[in-house]
Amino acid sequence: MTSAQKKAQAAVEYNAFLAVCPSRQLLDRISDKWVVLILCALGGDDSGETASTNAPRAMRYSELSRLLGGVSQKMLTQTLRSLERDGMLTRTVTPTVPVTVTYELTDLGLSLHDMTRGLRSWAQTHMSEVLAHRETYDARTT
């Protein structure tokens, strides 16, 4: 590879506005409420009662299943597998009886968690405001 070719390759940029760009598919994958909530859970955002509990941690499948209200076993399993495949979390099997399976964010997962924590927090913080806008909109259009 010539120096010019190397330079050209380094300059390749992904652009999620383009339908054919691989980053569009990745954006679609991470724009998913279960992805957001799993990352928030493993990032330690649950409860939020005391800031001291908000640290990343390993969680068992059953813990995740309990924390994420309404998630089906199929959806949780599929989402965890795709996050493992993408390098966002590790899955560790400990040979207890029965076996213990734990999930933990990688550095890559932690970097995405910065964004998903913000999304969940935004939804919770602005819920009342959004509800008020909906009322106004519905009153105006009906």
Place this chain on the structure above:
Amino acid sequence: MTSAQKKAQAAVEYNAFLAVCPSRQLLDRISDKWVVLILCALGGDDSGETASTNAPRAMRYSELSRLLGGVSQKMLTQTLRSLERDGMLTRTVTPTVPVTVTYELTDLGLSLHDMTRGLRSWAQTHMSEVLAHRETYDARTT
């Protein structure tokens, strides 16, 4: 309402981990690639060629439609309407011939844009890393 009741109401907190919490539905709504891309477009994140062009701006329907590769007219219209209903953008109709319809982020939309810009940017920045993880995973599991 007693002072104790007022206090209780003020303390109400939304929690998107709960299936029945309204913020779960809002999180689901904003965890959507078209929502992310529309906010990025109106937030001025396209091109990215020069930082100086990255400022929020009003856009016509046709401009959005061109920028968001692969979006159907139905999907774009529905998503814009739901974002308008939620108070994230304004829709302005100017009586030209034919009429001009422009969309612009509100302050609420701008606050969410901080997060969606991060999501799109994350997908673009970490694409190569994710692709490498997928290769490793697929080689290990097949």
